[in-house]
Amino acid sequence: MSDPLADFRVLLANDPALNEFSRTYLPALQKEVQDKYGVSVSAQDLVALPSVRINVLNQNGSSMDVRGDVKSIPAVQKGIAENELMRSIGDPSAKGHDEMAAKLAAMRPDARIAYARANKIADVPAKNLPEITDEERAALLAQLEVVQSPSERLKIARKLGLS
Known part of the structure; x- marks a missing residue:
């Protein structure tokens, strides 16, 4: 089976300007x-996408x-889809909220915590507590x-930034 991008690769190999442009354009796009x-x-x-090849050939950044x-790339x-599900957790009216809530409810507590940490669901911004002296x-x-x-006592200590 032949490589459908063979002609494009030949053009890149034979034109130093195109080759140089693709070396800067593709990483920036990534x-x-x-x-x-x-x-x-x-x-x-990215190179499999026709619009990317056209931009490289036209040297259009x-x-x-x-x-x-x-958006047609499977990984994207x-x-x-994952980003939409993560956003739906905090918004009950969001699309996918019920599915995500059911998925989390079906997990064991330790698995739920691990899932939340891995997917950055439970990221809480650090409080900017003032520095205190000894x-x-x-x-x-x-x-x-x-x-x-x-x-x-623990609750108050956490509030004061001592824990």
């Missing part, structure tokens, strides 16, 4: 896909023509000793 969809695609996947075609389609820390810890309930 980075754009990674940033936008969260998936990495190979240069081979525009990604506007390519955006629609990039999977990334788009003396201030000691004073806060002394105040915590007054609290009787261990769970309440």
Whole structure:
């Protein structure tokens, strides 16, 4: 079976300007896909798209023509679907919320936590707590000793950034 991209590869090999352009254009396009969809695609996947080959042959660095075609790559389609599902977790009215909620509800608690961590569902931004000195820390810890309930003490310590 012949390579459907053989002619394109011959053109790249015989034209240094096209070759140089493709060496800068394809990695930039790969980075754009990674940033936008969260998936990495190979240069081979991109070159298989007619719009990418046309942009390389015309030495046109525009990604506007390519955006629609990039969505036809299976890895990008999977990334788009996963991103939509992840967004649907926090929004009950979002498409796919019920499926994702059912999937998570069916998991064991430890598997649910591992899944959330792996998919960055439970990423909580770090609180910007002010820096405290050792003396201030000691004073806060002394105040915590007054609290009787261990769970309440831990709750307050976390709020103060001591845990």
